[in-house]
Structures are given as C-alpha cells and as structure tokens.
Amino acid sequence: MAAPYAPPPSTLYNRTPQSLYADRETMTAETTPDAVREALESYVDPYLGESLGAASAVEEVRVGAGIEARIVLGYPVGGYQAQLQQALSAHLASRGIPDALRLDLRSNIKAHAVQRNLKPLGEIANVVAVASGKGGVGKSTVAVNLALAWAAQGARVGLLDADIYGPSQPIMLGLAGERPTSPDGKKLKPLSAHGVSAMSIGFLVDEQQPMVWRGPMVTQALTQLLSETNWGPLDYLVVDMPPGTGDIQLTLAQRVPVAGAVIVTTPQDIALADARKGLKMFDKVAVPVLGVVENMSIHVCSNCGHAEHIFGAGGGTRMAAEYGVRLLGELPLDARIREETDAGHPTVVAEPDSPRAHAYFEMARNAAGALAMRARDRSALFPKIVIEES
Numbered sequence: 001m002a003a004p005y006a007p008p009p010s011t012l013y014n015r016t017p018q019s020l021y022a023d024r025e026t027m028t029a030e031t032t033p034d035a036v037r038e039a040l041e042s043y044v045d046p047y048l049g050e051s052l053g054a055a056s057a058v059e060e061v062r063v064g065a066g067i068e069a070r071i072v073l074g075y076p077v078g079g080y081q082a083q084l085q086q087a088l089s090a091h092l093a094s095r096g097i098p099d100a101l102r103l104d105l106r107s108n109i110k111a112h113a114v115q116r117n118l119k120p121l122g123e124i125a126n127v128v129a130v131a132s133g134k135g136g137v138g139k140s141t142v143a144v145n146l147a148l149a150w151a152a153q154g155a156r157v158g159l160l161d162a163d164i165y166g167p168s169q170p171i172m173l174g175l176a177g178e179r180p181t182s183p184d185g186k187k188l189k190p191l192s193a194h195g196v197s198a199m200s201i202g203f204l205v206d207e208q209q210p211m212v213w214r215g216p217m218v219t220q221a222l223t224q225l226l227s228e229t230n231w232g233p234l235d236y237l238v239v240d241m242p243p244g245t246g247d248i249q250l251t252l253a254q255r256v257p258v259a260g261a262v263i264v265t266t267p268q269d270i271a272l273a274d275a276r277k278g279l280k281m282f283d284k285v286a287v288p289v290l291g292v293v294e295n296m297s298i299h300v301c302s303n304c305g306h307a308e309h310i311f312g313a314g315g316g317t318r319m320a321a322e323y324g325v326r327l328l329g330e331l332p333l334d335a336r337i338r339e340e341t342d343a344g345h346p347t348v349v350a351e352p353d354s355p356r357a358h359a360y361f362e363m364a365r366n367a368a369g370a371l372a373m374r375a376r377d378r379s380a381l382f383p384k385i386v387i388e389e390s
C-alpha cells in the first residue's frame with residue numbers, strides 16, 4: 001500500500017519574515033574578506049579546469065556595501081565579465097554569501113615554458129602550434145578562427161602559416177595576392193587582417209608555380225619566416241603546421257620553441273588513429289598538448305538547421321580521456337563555416353554572435369585556459385646565481 005502523501009518538511013514556510021531577515025543578517029555579519037576570498041578561491045573556472053585558488057587568480061577582495069573582487073586570469077577575458085560575475089555570485093550564494101558582487105576582471109597573459117633545449121622568442125610570449133595527423137581535417141580553419149577569437153577576446157595575436165604544401169591563410173584572411181614589405185630592408189613586416197598579424201609562405205611564392213621543396217629547405221624557410229618577421233610584441237603566435245607527422249613536422253616541432261600544441265581531428269580521423277600520431281609526435285619532442293579539437297563532429301543541416309552526430313558521438317571525449325588531454329571543442333560541420341572562411345571572413349569575425357562562432361570562442365578560451373595552467377617561462381625571472389668565495 002502506498003504511503004499517504006505528506007508534504008516535505010519545510011522550515012521556511014513556518015518562519016516569520018523577521019526570522020528570515022535575522023538569518024540574512026547573521027550571514028552578512030560573517031562576510032569577512034577572508035571568508036569571501038576562500039569562497040572565491042574554491043570556484044573552479046571551467047576554462048582553467050582548476051580552482052581560482054590554484055591559479056592564484058584572486059588578487060584583491062574588499063567588503064563594504066557589497067563585495068568587490070579583483071580577479072586576474074592568465075588568458076584573454078574579453079566577453080567573459082558578465083558570465084563569470086554571474087557564476088561567482090551564484091557560487092558565493094551557495095556558500096552562504098549572498099552579498100552583491102562587483103567583479104573587476106583582468107587578464108595577464110604570461111610566457112610559458114618551451115622545450116628545455118630551446119630559448120623562447122623574446123617578444124612572442126607563446127607559440128601555439130595547430131597540427132593534425134593528416135590534411136583536410138580543417139586545421140587551417142581552426143587555426144585562423146583560434147587566432148581571430150583570441151584577438152577578439154583582447155590578446156595580441158599573430159598567425160604564421162607554415163603549411164608549405166597548401167598555404168591557405170592568405171585566402172582565409174582575405175589577403176590573397178598581397179605581398180609583405182620590408183621597411184628596414186632586414187625584416188619582413190607582417191600583413192594584417194581583422195586585427196591579427198599574419199605571415200605565410202603563400203605571400204612569398206607564386207601559387208601558380210608548384211614548388212618542389214626538399215625537407216631541409218622547408219624547415220629552413222619556415223624558421224626564417226618565423227625569425228625574420230618583425231612580429232612586435234605578441235601574446236600568442238598561432239602556427240598553422242604542415243599536416244601529418246613526418247620528418248618536416250618533427251623537425252619543426254624540435255626547432256620552434258612551442259608553448260603548446262592543439263591537435264585537430266575529425267571523428268573519422270579519431271577512428272583511424274591519425275590524431276594519435278600527432279599526439280605522439282609532440283610527446284616525443286616534449287611539447288605539451290593543450291588538447292584536441294574535434295572538427296565536423298556535428299552536422300548542421302543547411303535546410304532546417306537540425307544538428308546530428310553523423311559519424312557517431314563522443315569520439316573526441318573518449319580520445320581525450322584515453323590520452324589524458326583536454327577536449328578543447330567540438331565544432332559543427334556547417335557549410336557556412338566553409339563559405340565564410342573561403343570569403344576571407346572566418347566565422348568568428350563574419351558572424352560573431354552565431355552558435356558556430358560561439359563554438360570557436362569556447363575552444364579558444366579552453367586552449368588559452370589550458371596554457372595558462374602550464375609552467376611559466378622562468379628564464380627571465382632567475383638571474384644568474386654567482387657564489388662568492390669568502
């Protein structure tokens with residue numbers, strides 16, 4: 001026999017408004033800066049994948065008529081203020097601190113450690129390689145949208161198109177046919193599009209004339225393109241790597257001081273284990289893999305807009321778990337992405353408010369968040385220690 005219905009025990013309904021108010025008063029009385037700081041530091045930021053405490057992100061807390069908190073994150077925060085303020089207010093409330101929060105959110109992007117035998121590139125804080133196990137998976141599309149998303153979020157960004165076999169950044173950035181100049185006769189001035197500085201082998205060679213590159217020529221040409229371009233100060237230089245995991249890619253990954261790599265795959269690529277080769281290559285040269293981007297994972301129908309995992313769901317998640325790396329994003333297969341990118345206005349600048357652009361912005365924040373938690377480059381911090389004999 002079923003038990004008769006009984007309303008859940010409620011203390012709230014039985015209280016007078018006065019007693020509710022008294023409760024609130026006690027909470028407010030307990031709101032000390034230390035308690036607020038502790039609560040804020042326990043918040044796990046989804047992009048860092050760590051607590052604000054672990055990231056030493058809470059700089060200052062003041063308690064007065066409300067709460068004022070200054071939080072400094074190691075990744076670009078443009079467009080994040082409202083979202084984080086709301087999440088932190090809810091987090092504080094759940095910890096018994098319902099006071100109004102005024103968030104002062106800032107970003108401080110540091111240079112992160114590179115391969116141990118290489119020196120970081122002075123003015124370029126972080127080189128981020130975008131790689132893939134094979135061609136045609138959307139690596140260049142991811143690279144350009146990553147660069148443009150970081151720029152839109154407030155970072156100083158460059159894009160180096162290192163794909164010698166099919167440089168596509170001149171077209172994707174709407175710079176086809178343009179040539180870089182050298183005002184000082186020594187270094188090349190990068191071209192600029194949508195706020196990003198760009199250099200591509202495609203600016204320097206005639207696209208109609210197929211070039212025969214031998215391996216050593218390729219790596220020399222690319223390291224030169226990197227070092228002989230006057231990039232100026234950059235938070236991130238995104239490198240669109242040649243596809244695959246052959247000698248050229250390996251040599252590049254050994255010679256260029258890289259802070260982190262992003263591996264682009266498609267669901268089929270995951271099944272064929274090409275992406276794993278990419279992971280292994282960076283492992284071999286001790287470049288940290290920031291994570292995996294699953295491109296074309298959901299098909300968005302251009303007639304009715306319905307979305308479907310035509311290649312099966314969860315491949316990227318499984319792969320990320322298996323190799324202990326993060327899944328940075330799952331990007332839709334959407335004809336508009338190709339149209340926008342081919343027209344020189346990649347999605348994040350063409351339709352920044354669309355769901356497909358949102359997927360790129362999230363991917364960019366995840367990648368920058370993962371990098372922010374990596375070890376810093378300490379080469380500039382520690383002076384040479386001289387031991388004097390007494």
Ligand SMILES: Nc1ncnc2c1ncn2[C@@H]1O[C@H](COP(=O)(O)OP(=O)(O)O)[C@@H](O)[C@H]1O
Nearest residue numbers: 135136137138139140141296332333334337338
């Ligand atoms: N998510 C996507 N949806 C639709 N088309 C895409 C998507 N990503 C890439 N493409 C298209 O697929 C083709 C290959 O992409 P590309 O970035 O040039 O690949 P890769 O650099 O890996 O060779 C291009 O025509 C591009 O516009």
Ligand SMILES: [Mg+2]
Nearest residue numbers: 139140163168
């Ligand atoms: Mg490409």
Ligand SMILES: [Zn+2]
Nearest residue numbers: 301303304305
């Ligand atoms: Zn449809």
